[in-house]
Amino acid sequence: xxxxxxxxxGADTAxxxxxxxxxxxxxxxxxxxxxxxxxNGLDENAVLNIFEAKGRPQDNPLILHVSGPEQVERxxxxxxxxxxxxxxxxxxxPLTLVLPARDNVPRRTTAGLDTVAIRxxxxxxxxxxxxxxxxxxxxxxxxxxxxxxxTTAGHVLHDMDGKIEAIVDGGPCSVGVExxxxxxxxxxxxxxxxxxxxxxxxxxxxxxxxxDKAVVGEVSPHEVVRAPGMKYTHYxxxxxxxxxxxxxxxxxxxxxxxxxxxxxxxxxxxELGLYPPExxxxxxxxxxxxxxxxxLFAALRQLDSAEIQTIYARCPSGGGTAYAVAxxxxxxxxxxxxxxEEET
Numbered sequence: 001x002x003x004x005x006x007x008x009x010g011a012d013t014a015x016x017x018x019x020x021x022x023x024x025x026x027x028x029x030x031x032x033x034x035x036x037x038x039x040n041g042l043d044e045n046a047v048l049n050i051f052e053a054k055g056r057p058q059d060n061p062l063i064l065h066v067s068g069p070e071q072v073e074r075x076x077x078x079x080x081x082x083x084x085x086x087x088x089x090x091x092x093x094p095l096t097l098v099l100p101a102r103d104n105v106p107r108r109t110t111a112g113l114d115t116v117a118i119r120x121x122x123x124x125x126x127x128x129x130x131x132x133x134x135x136x137x138x139x140x141x142x143x144x145x146x147x148x149x150x151t152t153a154g155h156v157l158h159d160m161d162g163k164i165e166a167i168v169d170g171g172p173c174s175v176g177v178e179x180x181x182x183x184x185x186x187x188x189x190x191x192x193x194x195x196x197x198x199x200x201x202x203x204x205x206x207x208x209x210x211x212d213k214a215v216v217g218e219v220s221p222h223e224v225v226r227a228p229g230m231k232y233t234h235y236x237x238x239x240x241x242x243x244x245x246x247x248x249x250x251x252x253x254x255x256x257x258x259x260x261x262x263x264x265x266x267x268x269x270x271e272l273g274l275y276p277p278e279x280x281x282x283x284x285x286x287x288x289x290x291x292x293x294x295x296l297f298a299a300l301r302q303l304d305s306a307e308i309q310t311i312y313a314r315c316p317s318g319g320g321t322a323y324a325v326a327x328x329x330x331x332x333x334x335x336x337x338x339x340x341e342e343e344t
Contacts, residue, residue, distance in 0.1 A: 003161050005153060008125055008170045018132035020165045026053055028142045028156040029065075029129065030170025031121040033094045033179050033196060034149040034297065035156045036065070036139030037164065044106045047138050053163045056145040061111040062138040063096050063179070064118045067130040072118060075105050075136060083184050085205050092122040094175050094196030098183040109138050115185050125170060141178060142167075148235045148300040148332070151176050155301060176294035177324050182209075191215060194324040196293075215327060217335060234331045235297065237304035239264075241333040243315045246340030248274060254340040255312045264303055266313040268292075286314075289322040296325055300332060 006013045008030070020027045021038065024046040029038045037054060039046035041064045051058050064075060069087040072079065076099040083097050101116035110116050118136075121127065130137050141149040142156040142164075150156045153169035160167070180195035182202060190210040191199060203209050239262075244251045248267075252274040255265060265275050268286040283299035284291030303311050315329045315337075316322035330337070 001162050001165065003157065003164055004166045005157070006166050006168045008168060013168060014125060014128045014132055017129045017166065017168050018134075021129065021133040021135065021137060024049075025166075026050065026160075026164035027129075027137075028150075028153065028160060028164060028167030029123075029126045029137065029139060030153070030168055030173065031065075031123050031126055031139075032173060032175045033121070033177060034151055034173055035142045035153065035167075035170075036063075036121075036137070037142035037156075037160065038065070038137040038139040040133070041065075041109050041136040041138030042104060042106065043135075044108045047106060047108045050138065050140065053160060054140065054143070054145045056140065058108070059111045060140075061113060061117055062109050062140055064105065064109065064116055065126070065130060065137045065139055066118060066120050067127040068092075068120055071136065072099070075102055075116060076100060076118060077102055080184050082189060082206055086182065086184075086202075087120070089205055090197050090201070091120040092127065093120070094122065094179040095119060096179045096181040096193075098181065098185060098192065100185060115183075117181060119179055123170060125168065129168070146234060146236055148237065148297040148304065149178060151294070151297050155298070158301075172294070174294070176296065177328055180324070182206075183212075194327050196321070196324070198320045199323060200319055235300060235328050236332050236334075237300050237308070237311065238306050239303065239308040239311050241266075241311045241313055241329075241336065243313050243329060243333045243337045244340045245315065245317075245337060246342075248314075251312075251314060251340040254338065259312070260309070262307060262309040264308055264311050266299055266303065266311055268314055271314065286316060289316055289318075289320060289325055292316055292325045293321050296328060 027038045029036045078100045096119040144159045151173040175196040180197040181193040183190040248271045265280040269282040283295035
């Protein structure tokens with residue numbers, strides 16, 4: 001199979017892309033978060049092909065992408081008022097809601113659960129593709145399972161060339177980390193994954209919000225999870241990732257004596273001068289967490305080399321977008337964290 005690139009500006013790109021979805025094919029789609037690997041979410045065979053192309057465990061649920069809030073009742077039931085409030089406030093946008101699934105949603109899409117994760121992406125072209133296809137698009141991130149997520153069409157082509165029919169090239173993703181996921185099926189709203197919509201924004205609408213343990217630590221491989229990105233190793237380059245906390249100076253004092261020929265530093269732009277230029281890669285500015293979100297996965301991909309043994313990473317703290325960046329980086333490190341203040 002030859003994977004083709006469809007330009008976002010192409011006059012018939014949306015039509016061609018929708019036809020691929022209708023025929024049961026696989027399509028790389030741009031969103032504001034990361035690129036998705038899309039297929040007809042109501043076609044069990046097409047969904048199976050997603051898992052096979054990614055090498056994704058089949059107990060890891062997929063997100064169903066719709067073109068607007070009006071479609072949600074077609075695939076979900078018993079929708080609480082809070083869901084409509086969140087849709088009204090944040091859709092289209094980087095927010096996924098977990099809701100009870102109707103019988104027309106295949107259990108392969110939901111990984112056997114009676115709930116489904118659903119969202120409306122903030123990308124005009126992708127929403128038009130969904131509308132023209134006439135079906136929701138199931139789409140996890142369009143990368144090899146466990147590797148850093150793709151934020152450009154080139155990243156998708158690197159991982160999926162020859163495995164999928166086409167990629168719609170929508171340019172770089174504006175958010176850069178996957179969507180926030182909120183479970184609304186329990187007594188209290190529960191944050192399953194932080195993302196472009198922050199906990200602070202959610203609490204402003206919901207009031208109270210429980211943070212699931214998967215956000216702050218590792219989950220047992222035997223545990224049943226209700227959304228993607230909660231259980232398995234994610235975002236990992238070939239080398240070991242070690243997060244070093246503390247001030248820039250204390251982190252450098254810890255890292256520099258340990259920095260071997262095959263090691264690298266993933267740091268903030270403000271800290272580049274602390275390390276040899278050939279050893280350090282910045283992924284954004286510490287004081288502007290949105291730049292860290294946009295740059296994280298591209299940087300991890302750049303450092304994904306068999307020649308690199310250890311990546312010492314600087315990780316933001318605090319709320320807002322920094323909270324989502326820290327979640328992804330901690331998962332990439334397998335929660336291996338060293339306090340530079342204590343170790344120097």
